[in-house]
Amino acid sequence: MKDVIRPAQVDCVQASLVERTAVNDSIVTVKMQLHAGDNFQYQPGQYAILLNDQDSYPLSIASIPNEENILEFHIKIDKLSFRNRQLHELLTNRDKISIQGPFGSCVLNVESQRTPIFVAIGLGISQIKGLLEYALRLNGSGKCYLLWSARSEHGLYLDDYWRDLQSIHPNFEYVPVLSRPETPDWWGQVGYVQDILPDIIGHRVDSCDIYVAGGKQSVESVVDMLLQSGVKARQLHYDRW
Numbered sequence: 001m002k003d004v005i006r007p008a009q010v011d012c013v014q015a016s017l018v019e020r021t022a023v024n025d026s027i028v029t030v031k032m033q034l035h036a037g038d039n040f041q042y043q044p045g046q047y048a049i050l051l052n053d054q055d056s057y058p059l060s061i062a063s064i065p066n067e068e069n070i071l072e073f074h075i076k077i078d079k080l081s082f083r084n085r086q087l088h089e090l091l092t093n094r095d096k097i098s099i100q101g102p103f104g105s106c107v108l109n110v111e112s113q114r115t116p117i118f119v120a121i122g123l124g125i126s127q128i129k130g131l132l133e134y135a136l137r138l139n140g141s142g143k144c145y146l147l148w149s150a151r152s153e154h155g156l157y158l159d160d161y162w163r164d165l166q167s168i169h170p171n172f173e174y175v176p177v178l179s180r181p182e183t184p185d186w187w188g189q190v191g192y193v194q195d196i197l198p199d200i201i202g203h204r205v206d207s208c209d210i211y212v213a214g215g216k217q218s219v220e221s222v223v224d225m226l227l228q229s230g231v232k233a234r235q236l237h238y239d240r241w
Contacts, residue, residue, distance in 0.1 A: 011040050015096075035096075038069075043107040044131050045130055047061060050098070051097075052086070057087045060104075061127075062074050115142075116210075117200060119212045122215065124218075125158060140169055143173075154182075159176060179192055193218075205230045219238050
């Protein structure tokens with residue numbers, strides 16, 4: 001990964017699995033608690049690396065720093081991938097898990113007065129979740145947007161969470177987008193991020209900060225579209241996998 005924020009000293013800490021939830025048949029959320037005395041200072045939007053004896057697994061941190069020292073991760077289930085099976089075995093068969101980090105450059109620009117627009121493609125929501133929660137904590141009265149795209153309803157595994165958050169924060173607008181909705185009563189947008197995002201930006205081309213997370217090709221495609229539409233590079237925040 002390029003353009004990585006590296007602390008003066010990368011921490012390697014120990015954590016125990018405290019919660020593992022299968023939100024559907026393809027996504028698992030896990031929560032880990034750091035062991036007493038371990039210090040892991042990160043910014044929302046960064047990622048950590050889970051370690052075992054033979055391999056390492058980079059995962060976006062879906063939580064924001066908290067007093068309980070809980071780290072949250074969202075993990076895809078892919079039974080055809082040996083590496084993915086190894087990761088899930090690591091999470092289920094060990095009382096002590098080694099975590100290294102933090103890494104990543106896609107963090108909230110807390111000095112900016114521009115409107116934040118968060119764009120998550122698929123599992124990219126795990127990175128965006130911490131960023132958006134942090135933005136609402138810092139400025140809950142300010143306008144912000146979440147555009148989350150997936151193939152079908154099955155991929156929007158946090159849909160209820162974002163709807164509830166929208167009801168609490170009237171200046172937060174949640175815009176779900178499906179490319180292939182499976183039900184005729186789908187209430188959100190239909191299409192792709194590139195179809196919907198220009199309407200959200202509207203007249204804010206020079207007055208928004210856009211945070212993009214997802215697979216490499218999807219992120220690059222969205223970033224290219226934004227640059228061509230007049231958004232400046234300094235307004236774009238994303239990690240280059």
